[in-house]
Amino acid sequence: MTNPDPSEADTLWAVADEMANAARDAILPHFRTMGLNADNKLAGGFDPVTVADRASETAMREVLARLRPDDGILGEEYGSIEGTSGLTWVLDPIDGTRSFISGTPTWTVLIALSNDTGPILGMIDQPYVGERFMGGLGKADWHGPHLSGALKAKGTTKLSDATLFTTFPEIGTDAERAAFQRVARDVKLTRYGCDCYAYALLAIGQIDLVIEAGLNAYDIQAPIAVIEAAGGVVTDWQGNSAHLGGRTLAAATPELHAAALERLNAA
Structure with missing residues (x-):
């Protein structure tokens, strides 16, 4: 099992932020635009992918190539790259492409950092609304244009x-x-x-x-x-x-x- 040194947490979060910012810049010019085409990845069904999905993942991979070249990558659109660090960035460039092509702002960019036991850092980013939710490696908070605060699930038991x-x-x-x-x-x-x-x-x-x-x-x-x-x-x-x-x-x-x-x- 590979765990980053606690002193690396701020650096890793800075990398995640830079990837999310790059994904936002790649995606938003395409959201709610006329004539956005979606290719279908699923024979016999509908699993859309757009130029925005591909541009988002490409932008995030370029950040990793520059800042974390030894880490692995698993992405929805461009597959896996084996790393040597024992850590893997898991990327969904647009989770909810059906929502994206419909113009609803419930799609997100998903970024995780994982070792062989599962995720140790996670980010859910909504570029259009401007909300970012972050958990792991000492962080548990979210921020947006109207509200910000600590992550805290409800106490519901029934x-x-x-x-x-x-x-x-x-x-x-x-x-x-x-x-x-x-x-x-x-x-x-x-x-x-x-x-x-x-x-x-x-x-x-x-x-x-x-x-x-x-x-x-x-x-x-x-x-x-x-x-x-x-x-x-x-x-x-x-x-x-x-x-x-x-x-x-x-x-x-x-x-x-x-x-x-x-x-x-x-x-």
Whole structure:
């Protein structure tokens, strides 16, 4: 297991900030523009990618090539580069491209730094709104143009008091959808379609649960670090590590996590 020296934390956060700033500059000229084309990466479905996705990841990789050439990279659009430092930057240049091409500001840039056990630093950045959420290596805070503060998940312990988010109403397979609905029937409020921004809302105490399926490592590693820094819990649907993706359950408290986990597996 490779952990950076604590004295490196400020340097690593400065690298993450520089990548997020570079991604913002690459993305924003394309947001809400007429005639933005999206290529489809999924045969038989719709998984869009745009020039903004590619420009964002390219800009972040250029920062890493200059500042952290020994680190590995895992990115959604351009794959993996093996490093020699034992650390890997995990990048989603636009999480929520469907939202991006629809003009809704719930898409985000995701940046994580991981070792072989999972993420140790995570950032969720929303360029259009100007909000940045940061957790790990001694940091647990967020800032935006209107409000800023510490990351702190809510203290909700009962499903009946909880607000639940997921991106797609048709979450996963039939069995996964049935499991999700067992939780949804017991919560106070269920909402859809917020992409990764929902994880940021959990980390600042606005909502209580996020349940999803079919994720990749680059979709979830930054949210794991941010939510854990806020005092929350993120696992897969069996209570194990979720940093490789798949089915994920994020909860504000261990008690709420246990209650949701029981309902997911109650078939």
